[in-house]
Amino acid sequence: xxxxxxxxxxxxxxxxxxxxxxxxxxxxxxxxxxxxxxxxxxxxxxxxxxxxxxxxxxxxxxxxxxxxxxxxxxxxxxxxxxxxxxxxxxxxxxxxxxxxxxxxxxxxxxxxxxxxxxxxxxxxxxxxxxxxxxxxxxxxxxxxxxxxxxxxxxxxxxxxxxxxxxxxxxxxxxxxxxxxxxxxxxxxxxxxxxxxxxxxxxxxxxxxxxxxxxxxxxxxxxxxxxxxxxxxxxxxxxxxxxxxxxxxxxxxxxxxxxxxxxxxxxxxxxxxxxxxxxxxxxxxxxxxxxxxxxxxxxxxxxxxxxxxxxxxxxxxxxxxxxx
Numbered sequence: 001x002x003x004x005x006x007x008x009x010x011x012x013x014x015x016x017x018x019x020x021x022x023x024x025x026x027x028x029x030x031x032x033x034x035x036x037x038x039x040x041x042x043x044x045x046x047x048x049x050x051x052x053x054x055x056x057x058x059x060x061x062x063x064x065x066x067x068x069x070x071x072x073x074x075x076x077x078x079x080x081x082x083x084x085x086x087x088x089x090x091x092x093x094x095x096x097x098x099x100x101x102x103x104x105x106x107x108x109x110x111x112x113x114x115x116x117x118x119x120x121x122x123x124x125x126x127x128x129x130x131x132x133x134x135x136x137x138x139x140x141x142x143x144x145x146x147x148x149x150x151x152x153x154x155x156x157x158x159x160x161x162x163x164x165x166x167x168x169x170x171x172x173x174x175x176x177x178x179x180x181x182x183x184x185x186x187x188x189x190x191x192x193x194x195x196x197x198x199x200x201x202x203x204x205x206x207x208x209x210x211x212x213x214x215x216x217x218x219x220x221x222x223x224x225x226x227x228x229x230x231x232x233x234x235x236x237x238x239x240x241x242x243x244x245x246x247x248x249x250x251x252x253x254x255x256x257x258x259x260x261x262x263x264x265x266x267x268x269x270x271x272x273x274x275x276x277x278x279x280x281x282x283x284x285x286x287x288x289x290x291x292x293x294x295x296x297x298x299x300x301x302x303x304x305x306x307x308x309x310x311x312x313x314x315x316x317x318x319x320x321x322x323x
Contacts, residue, residue, distance in 0.1 A: 076110065141208075142305070169231065191285050199282050229305040
C-alpha cells in the first residue's frame with residue numbers, strides 16, 4: 001500500500017474503514033469508488049439482482065456521492081442455468097436504470113458458490129464528503145430503513161413464511177432491500193450531516209461502533225431500542241430462535257464494546273446484531289435540524305426514525321443501548 005503522504009489526492013482511503021474510497025479530481029470534483037457482492041438472499045433470481053444492485057450502490061450514497069456508472073461482478077458456478085444468470089443481470093439492470101446509473105461492463109468468473117454485485121463509481125464534492133466519523137456531542141442519530149433483513153433472509157431460507165411471518169411481511173422486507181438509498185441521500189444533502197454510514201453486514205451495533213472510531217473528540221452513541229424501525233415480522237422471527245452466522249460473529253466481535261441500560265429481550269438482542277442486506281443510512285446531524293430532516297425523509301417515502309443521540313465519551317464503552 002502506498003504511504004498516504006505520496007497520494008495527496010486520496011481524500012478517503014483505508015484509515016477508518018469508510019464505505020468507499022474517494023480520490024480528488026480537482027477542487028470541485030472527486031471520484032467515489034466501491035465494490036460489493038452478496039450471495040442470493042432467497043430463491044428469486046431477478047429479486048437477487050435488484051437487491052445486490054441496491055446494496056452495491058448504497059456505499060456511494062453513504063459517502064454523500066452520486067453514482068454514475070457500474071460494472072457487474074459475476075461469480076457464477078459452471079452449472080448455473082444461463083436463464084437464471086440472465087434474470088439476475090436483468091434485475092440489477094432495472095435498479096441501475098431507475099437510479100440513472102450507466103452499466104458499462106463487468107467481469108465473470110466461475111466460482112463454487114454464487115455471488116453477484118457491482119463495482120460502482122460516482123462523484124462527490126470534496127467539501128461535502130460524508131465520512132463514517134465526525135459525529136459530535138448533541139448530534140441526533142437518524143436511521144433511514146427498518147432493521148431485520150438478516151432475520152427475514154434466514155427465515156425465507158428455512159421456509160417459515162406462513163408460520164412465523166406472513167407473505168405480506170416478506171414482500172415488504174424484499175421491497176425495502178430492493179430500494180436504493182437515493183431518496184434518503186438526496187433529502188439529507190440539504191442538511192449538515194456530520195457522519196454517515198450504511199448499515200449492512202456488521203449490523204446496527206457494528207456500524208454504529210465504526211462511527212465512534214478515529215474521532216478527534218471521543219463520543220458515545222446512545223441508541224433507544226424502542227425507537228428502532230423494524231420490518232414487521234422480524235422480531236417474531238428472532239423470538240422463534242431464527243439467527244445466522246453473521247449475527248453470531250457480530251455479537252462475538254462487538255458485545256464487549258456495548259453498554260446496555262435496562263434489559264433487552266432476546267429478540268431485541270438478536271435485532272441489534274442482525275446483519276443487514278441493503279440496509280439504510282445511519283447519520284448524525286445537528287439536533288436543531290433533526291426534526292426537519294426526519295419530516296423530510298418521511299415525506300420522501302423513507303421509513304426513517306430518530307433512534308438516539310451523541311454524547312461526549314468520558315468513560316465506558318463507545319456505544320450505549322437504552323432498553
